[in-house]
Amino acid sequence: MIIGVPKELKDHETRVGLVPAGVGELVSFGHTVLVETGAGQASFFDDEEYRNAGATIVPAAKELWAKAEMIVKVKEPIEPEYRFFRPGLVLFTYLHLAPLPDLTEELLQHQVTAVAYETVEGHGGGLPLLEPMSEVAGRLAVQVGAQYLERRYGGRGMLLGGVPGVPPARVLVLGGGIVGTNSAKMATGMGAVVTIADRSAARLRQIDDLFGGRVLTLAANPSTIAEAVAEADLLIGAVLIPGASAPKIVSTDMVRRMKRGAVIVDVAIDQGGCIETAHPTTHTHPSYVLHDVVHYCVTNMPAAVPRTSTLALTNVTFAYVRQLADHGFAEAVRRDAGLHAGVNTYQGALTYEAVAAAQKRPYRALSELL
Ligand SMILES: NC(=O)c1ccc[n+]([C@@H]2O[C@H](COP(=O)([O-])OP(=O)(O)OC[C@H]3O[C@@H](n4cnc5c(N)ncnc54)[C@H](O)[C@@H]3O)[C@@H](O)[C@H]2O)c1
Known part of the structure; x- marks a missing residue:
């Protein structure tokens, strides 16, 4: 799979979605990882480390989003990133969609497959991708x-x-x-x-x-x-x-x-x-x-404390990145009910009940769509 790691645009966001060690592992399993120039800079991971781990450094966000099959981020996309959405693109990041009707609308209209860190459930319950923060x-x-x-x-x-x-x-x-x-x-x-x-x-x-x-x-x-x-x-x-x-x-x-x-x-x-x-x-x-x-x-x-936070976050997100990359979206969510619970939008449908209720939009169960 081609995985893209953009530089975060949200004000004061200093974390990054993948660290060089994660890139190295993905590359060793045959995946391609694109990292935007300077994406890890605020967490003190420089482009050279990503390059040494096997990533391709991409200077422009537009190119990175266009080439990637899955985007791994930290915060929800903000308006300048909406234009990069396209059908079938897998987006794996914190989304907190309930209070964000505009972003939700964009994800639905462009049929993005959005998997939200905060709603992924652990095997023993709980929300494992929220805990480290x-x-x-x-x-x-x-x-x-x-x-x-x-x-x-x-x-x-x-x-x-x-x-x-x-x-x-x-x-x-x-x-x-x-x-x-x-x-x-x-x-x-x-x-x-x-x-x-x-x-x-x-x-x-x-x-x-x-x-x-x-x-x-x-x-x-x-x-x-x-x-x-x-x-x-x-x-x-x-x-x-x-x-x-x-x-x-x-x-x-x-x-x-x-x-x-x-x-x-x-x-x-x-x-x-x-x-x-x-x-x-x-x-x-x-x-x-x-x-x-x-x-x-x-x-x-x-x-x-972006260095600590990035490492703490990627420690828990990485296993899911591997699952999505290795098996592809549909098979990965079939295998892992917790990851299945993380899917908020799929093929233009809102698949997370609490977000649908908060925004008074129709809800569709993901299992009916897969
Ligand atoms: N500001 C930040 O950057 C940041 C970062 C991470 C988490 N948070 C926030 O911190 C808060 C706590 O998160 P958490 O992971 O510890 O949650 P948690 O669910 O683990 O713990 C919350 C605790 O609050 C208790 N509680 C609920 N209502 C109460 C009441 N009326 N009186 C006394 N206790 C009550 C619960 O019993 C529970 O033990 C959340 O709002 C979370 O979003 C903020």
Whole structure:
């Protein structure tokens, strides 16, 4: 198969869909890989490494999209890329189509076979192509939070771990899923006093076992949250209700009662945020101060650490790239029900029910079309 890896166009996107090692493996199995000039640059993989791995470096996106049978990307295509769509082209990338009716329309009209990372299901359930980015964001939230607690970033001038004789910072993590547990690992490692609040008692039990008592667990309800928020030096928002906007479990009033110079990192901001005073920010302007509390609400946190994020992402996507390349689309989705679940558009039909419902469009089961 001819596989194309374009340079990402979306603002501030620094990751790339395939690393040179992946290219080498695909080439050794007889595939052809085209990589756009500079595609890996922001993740510190240069053209020379791709060339040495057997890729053909293509200077223009237009040529790459036209020649490739499958495009492997990171983020959803943006408008300048729509003109490259054509019937039968396989597109494997994050798509998050529900709020993107224009992109959906283009994919349907041009009969692109779009497989979305975020809806591919694992053999044991779960969404394996989302997990690594939650791991990155969860860990990064503490690194970023520690930095914003420094005086020069507007924080209350506290060292997360304190020093002998001076107490460490209190870190409150809302939501004990992938982001939350990864935040807790980093924060406990740095010596902070960490509490995880979750509404699921079963999850809190698992966390208690996982951390062997080194993390305090809290059953989340409005009164426990209000009390814990007022005591927190660093508040990390990491709740998720799959398929829905994040619930606003921290009100403006609770933020007003936080300590002066406390820091909020609302990781859940990509789903609307779980803190009422949080609004989306970018890597160019990542933070703002409201009610004397520093807010960091970057919607694509993993782009801050593209080298790690690209490697983490491609570690999990690559097996699917191989399946699609080795067997071709139809056979690959026949063999793997999880990959089958990842297909959002096929031959002009919308094959992912939740996206169809969100956009009030007709849904067709992929199995009827294959
Ligand atoms: N900003 C970014 O760059 C970035 C990157 C990765 C993930 N995220 C986001 O981080 C969020 C968390 O992702 P995840 O992978 O950890 O999800 P997850 O499903 O693994 O965990 C979410 C947790 O929230 C808990 N929860 C749900 N409602 C709650 C409530 N009302 N009170 C308390 N707890 C509640 C759930 O029980 C669950 O344990 C998501 O919104 C995800 O999109 C953001």
